[in-house]
Amino acid sequence: MQHNASALRTALMGQKMSSFETSESLIVSPKVGRTIEELRVENRSIEIIWDDGLALKTEMKLRGSWRIFHDGEKWSKTKKSAQVIIGVDEMSVVCFGAREIEAYHDFDLRRHPMLGRLGPELADPRVDLNDCVDRLMNYENPDETIADVLLDQRVMRGIGNVHRCELLWACELHPWAKVGSLSVDECLELVSLAAGVLRGNSLLASTELAVYGKHGKICTRCSGQVRVTHHGEANRVLYWCVDCQVRHTDVTSQGYVIKHDAPLGVHPAEHLYLSELARVRKSV
Numbered sequence: 001m002q003h004n005a006s007a008l009r010t011a012l013m014g015q016k017m018s019s020f021e022t023s024e025s026l027i028v029s030p031k032v033g034r035t036i037e038e039l040r041v042e043n044r045s046i047e048i049i050w051d052d053g054l055a056l057k058t059e060m061k062l063r064g065s066w067r068i069f070h071d072g073e074k075w076s077k078t079k080k081s082a083q084v085i086i087g088v089d090e091m092s093v094v095c096f097g098a099r100e101i102e103a104y105h106d107f108d109l110r111r112h113p114m115l116g117r118l119g120p121e122l123a124d125p126r127v128d129l130n131d132c133v134d135r136l137m138n139y140e141n142p143d144e145t146i147a148d149v150l151l152d153q154r155v156m157r158g159i160g161n162v163h164r165c166e167l168l169w170a171c172e173l174h175p176w177a178k179v180g181s182l183s184v185d186e187c188l189e190l191v192s193l194a195a196g197v198l199r200g201n202s203l204l205a206s207t208e209l210a211v212y213g214k215h216g217k218i219c220t221r222c223s224g225q226v227r228v229t230h231h232g233e234a235n236r237v238l239y240w241c242v243d244c245q246v247r248h249t250d251v252t253s254q255g256y257v258i259k260h261d262a263p264l265g266v267h268p269a270e271h272l273y274l275s276e277l278a279r280v281r282k283s284v
């Protein structure tokens with residue numbers, strides 16, 4: 001049976017991917033262990049986005065479809081004709097009959113800068129944080145928003161979307177603050193916090209997340225309300241507190257979009273993120 005977008009959403013959103021197979025030759029592939037964060041559907045195009053910003057886009061032929069098979073269930077089509085098989089919790093989500101399949105890092109859709117130009121890996125304790133600060137201070141477009149720049153893998157690697165939202169909240173930074181308006185100290189604070197979490201020696205988000213997945217909830221710091229939007233070139237989901245994340249608010253005011261398909265106040269990626277943090281801490 002052909003599954004519609006909402007069935008695919010239910011099967012995939014917030015799930016940790018356990019396997020990935022494809023018959024296509026893709027430039028980049030989704031990584032096993034990453035969480036599926038969003039699904040965008042437009043006509044016959046389906047885009048699946050993982051929490052590290054990797055996107056897989058399929059343009060379906062008229063009779064093409066994504067199908068869901070539970071483990072042990074007999075497939076209604078041959079495995080040979082499958083173009084993509086995504087393994088999640090006791091299920092295979094399978095693409096048949098796509099006209100075109102491509103994968104890319106979603107932040108870099110326009111710029112395609114990936115090859116050979118990646119920034120330092122923050123989780124690596126040998127990485128000099130001042131190098132990352134320099135990259136922030138000298139960012140090619142000083143008017144770019146800090147929310148977008150934190151996901152730019154050319155500046156530094158390792159900051160996923162959950163982490164980005166929490167970092168901006170911890171630093172009380174407005175997500176749309178221009179990167180060029182940040183001081184050296186502010187950049188260092190951001191980078192140090194980010195590295196601290198990835199290296200397992202920070203208390204940030206140790207028990208509960210502050211804003212990610214908290215749409216409509218009360219901010220624990222200021223009792224304001226946490227909002228959600230889709231932001232920036234990559235259009236990733238972004239949570240922030242409008243009342244206390246006010247540093248560098250002298251930015252062109254942009255409206256926030258409330259259209260969002262995660263349930264109010266809860267996001268399954270939150271739990272996975274927290275359990276991963278706990279694991280990192282244990283292993284240090």
Ligand SMILES: [Zn+2]
Pocket residue numbers: 219220221222223224225241242243244245
């Ligand atoms: Zn607040």
